[in-house]
Amino acid sequence: MSDRETQLLAGVQSGLYINGAWVPAESGATFDVHDPATNNVIASIADATPADGLRALDAAVAAQDAWAATAPRTRSDILRRAFDLVQERKEDLALLMTLEMGKPLAEARGEVAYGGEFLRWFSEEAVRIAGRYGTNPEGTGHMVVSQRPVGPCFFVTPWNFPFAMATRKIAPALAAGCTVVIKPPALTPLTTIFFTQLLEEAGVPAGVVNVVQTSRSSALSAPIIADPRLRKLSFTGSTEVGRKLIAQAAEGVLRVSMELGGNAPFVVFDDADLDKAVTGAMAAKFRNIGQACTAANRFIVHASVKDEFARRITERVSAMKIGRGTEDGVEIGPLIDNDAVAKADELVQDAVTRGATLTTGGKVLVGDGSFYEPTVLTDVVDGSAILREEIFGPVLAIATFETEEEAVQMANNTEYGLVSYVFTEDLARGHRMIDALETGMMGLNVGVVSNAAAPFGGVKQSGVGREGGLEGIHEYLSTKYTLIPIS
Template sequence: MTVTQDTNLLDTVPDGLFIGGTWRASSSGATLAVTNPATGEVIAEIADATPEDGMAALDAADAAAAAWAATPARERADILRRAFDLVQQRKEDFALVMTLEMGKPLAEARGEVTYGGEFLRWFSEEATRIQGRYGPNPEGTGRMIVSQHPVGPCFLITPWNFPLAMATRKIAPALAAGCTVVVKPAALTPLTTLLLTQVLEEAGLPAGVVNVVTTSKSSALSAPIIADPRLRKLSFTGSTPVGQRLLEQAASGVLRTSMELGGNAPFVVFDDADLDKAVDGAIAAKFRNIGQACTAANRFIVHRSVADEFAHRVTERVNGFTVGRGTDPDVTIGPLIDENAVAKTEELVADAVSRGARVTTGGERLAGPGTFYAPTVLTGIASGSDILREEIFGPVLAIATFDTEEEAVRLANDTEYGLVSYVYTEDLARGQRMIERLGTGMMGLNVGVVSNAAAPFGGWKMSGLGREGGAEGIGEYLQTKYTLTPNPFG
């Protein structure tokens, strides 16, 4: 992909705020720069919203709420389905925009278009399946009607690492349920959401149903929106500390909340595992999205009898990676999102090495331009290492060992997080025991990637609240009403 082609595409992406069906500049006239992490170059200047812009977006969402809630489910479904078709038609455009603003290789970006688009299709189908129930009360004195209703205007805060999928995973169920939304994409990767908004507009979405505000001042913009009594739902994907602060703010208005927060995923390899499958799964679970995923395997807990062979095989695979700009066709590992990400990865690796870990490959930042860190394998991770407690969010595969099943369970559960776990074993009974014993909201049993639009995504403990995707996902945007009527037979 040439520089000229990159520029021509980015010229077609909106650079304003989308409020009440209109693209507009920030009320202050300010802009924020979007940078390509592979080159350090500014690739776009977009509107930098003020708190006043945020409130204007909530005004628009509130004004459109009643009409959108009353829109027949089939019409809402048809709009989402048209949006799905349009995203697929523009697959290459979406993939390139994601690669330019986030850094992931084009092949992975294309995969995200497929995955992210599925939320539009899935929830277009779920929109017509919202159900209630009717029946007599136990006493026989009346009839109970249980119905589902849109929760109301929603504030959706999306992260930078999956710019399309995280937007569609929140927007699609909200629209399917009959809710209007204000979306605040991450300042590091806002262009994909702006392109998606353009597609939703083309699909026939009425004015005010989706409003998008891009800003470099997230806290200042978010606080008054969350405090406004018209807002009824807050959905956030990001770090646990930020999620905790948002939950505190949401408490005053008793808002419905969905929180998809941090992870510290264990990847457990038992002595009876098929190592070929385990290595394939490890590469997918660790290095997908350059390791910058909340579902990325963070702690590789490998039986001592197979640890050396496992480390040898994954090191060979990692040595075959090509690092570089994601638009280059042969690249398998792109840059980290920014300098802070590189610095954190350096610190975690240095701490592990200082405690006795051995680097079998990588272990260093790479020369710029861009924010690159070499894909890395560490063995002999000691208890107490920071890398076992903190989410790496980088291309570092860290291996610790265990001897017994009990020890594996203890090590896997030794974290305040509980998003996802991965287990490799050929013993069916052991696999069933791991389903019961590992404290995570999702699990991959002999599988290295679990995300699917038809499945409920979410965690336990400090990894969050609520579920996105699956039949459960639309329920996060609905509220239940119970009505009692007299017995119609007297």
């Protein structure tokens, strides 16, 4: 580990952040954080207990009224200062993400830029929360519709985008006037902790943001979700866990936002510009080493262009540099852990056994870290597990179709509906696909759709609610209607 890496890690707090103070866990327990590129321990940090979680909620509840009453401009200015501090410390944030998650440094820098935009976007939205006023149809009264903060929120964030997922939830909540308890992922908690240090420096008052990392997620989360003082739950992660959290939230009829699993179709028609399609495919599949809910999972390619598309993709993928994300030119870092490697390999071997052709990759890399070769499979047959399950790894699986109707059927044949990608030069067909594909988002001739100014979220079992865009702040507001009689 370099001197810079050692110095950076030394500057990250090891405690829990409750009511404006960095404190140890009640039990004194800690857990280790590992670099997946080496499997070395890079930090030992406080391991929160359920009692710590409730102390954090106590702090959020106590701070709620004052934060809700804080002038929107003040909330806006704090978020803007946080954005500025992120820009000042962007290299530190990027390196920290690479160390604990493994993604190449260039991609980590991209996440800092993306995640920071939520701070800037919602700093601007904080001063634009509006209602409406009008006379009722009967002419007997004035209707006043206003927006109020939902109240204390509990956030559970995933390991794959540790900065962006924290800012995407915290920024709109603070803009709306809500206080927060956040449980960062045990695999990648350091980025959220470091970001919280920047929020503290930006002037976020004590109790408004509280951070309780733990190695026992469900034990900590359950009593917080069950507490009648909580008003909102937001979770990003697997559909399986999301279902359980929704069931828990139902007891208190909590507002919920759920960004869950994906099985994104990437459809390439016979009239597609293959240069665009290949470039889009590389971004949609291999961003974050394939560990993204928005990653293209099923490449549905017209039979007439499949061979050429596969040839170009295989050429690009076989040339990708594998290594520790801090090394120059690395495009594929480690997967998050050995379980992720085993899952990716299991899906590849199942597809090959069923008749798929392996054109490059397909091997576990033995040695330090949890690495899997970037892989391309062609002629993947219906029934293969890789077409049903979220891959979460650097594996590109190609199936073919003949007609537009068949492409639509194949794309929609999943319980998920987060994002889809379509490549065609026919504008009318593009519009038909917008209407036909059952996803909350779609990229038309582009491989990356995420933007802080756009609503992010899915349909079917990919979740409920939206993050980002004009819609994002309304997840943290409740609507109140008042009737004033006309005397």
